[in-house]
Amino acid sequence: MLIRKFSDQEIIEGIKIRNLKVLNYVYYKYYPVIEAYVIANNGSQAEAMDVFQESIFAVFENIQNPNFALTTSFINYLISICRNNWRNVLSRDKRIRTITLDDLDENIPDDKSKSTREEMLDLKKMDLFIEYLNKLPKTCRIVLELFFANYSFKEIAKRLNISVGNARKIKHDCIKKLHEEIRKDKRFKRYIDDEENG
Secondary structure (H helix, E strand, C coil): CCCCCCCHHHHHHHHHCCCHHHHHHHHHHHHHHHHHHHHHCCCCHHHHHHHHHHHHHHHHHHCCCCCCCCCCCHHHHHHHHHHHHHHHHHHHHCCCCCCCHHHHCCCCCHHHHHHHHHHHHHHHHHHHHHHHHHHCCHHHHHHHHHHHCCCCHHHHHHHHCCCHHHHHHHHHHHHHHHHHHHHHCHHHHHHHHHHHHC
16 A cells, blocks of 8 residues: 655654654655665765664754744755765765865866866756656656665565566656656756766
8 A cells, every 4th residue: 555645744744743654754755865866976775874864853853943944845855954964974984075165266176176066966967856756657756766765576566556567667667758858858968068078
C-alpha cells in the first residue's frame, strides 16, 4: 500500500509534533533525492543518512520558532539545509576548498575557484533534476523514488501490484523520459557550456 501524501503545511505541523507518519513520509519521499545529491558530491550512503537526519533535526528546531514561515516548497527548504550541512562536512574534511572572503578578490587565479564553480553547477543541475522528476507522471515518480531508495524491482512491483518486468520497463522508460526533458531545457545546455568553458 502506498504511503499517504502530505501537503507542505501538514509536513511542517507533523515534524513539529514528531508525527511518525509524517516523518516516514518525508523519509520515503525526499531521502532518495538527498542521498543522490550527497553521493554525487563525494559522499557515501552513510554520510547521506547522517546529513538527512541532521537536516530534519534542524528543520524541527527552526519550526519551533513562533515566527517561522515556510516561504518556499518544503523540498526546496529541506534541500537548502542539507546542502549547507553537506558543504560543512566537505569543508571540514577538506574534500573541497573552503570558500572565504578572499574568494571575492578578482585577482584570484581561475584554477583556485574552479572547485567552487563546479559545485555551483552541480547544485543547479540537481535543481533541474528535481524539477523534472516532480513533473513526471505519478507512477513514474513512485517507481524512480523507490528505485533511488534502493528498493529491488521485486519490492517495487509488489508495492504497485505490477509484474517485475513491468517495473523494470517503467523505470527504463521514465529515466529515458527524464533525461530527454532535462536535455531539452536551455538551462541544462547552458550549464554544460559553462562546464566545458571552465
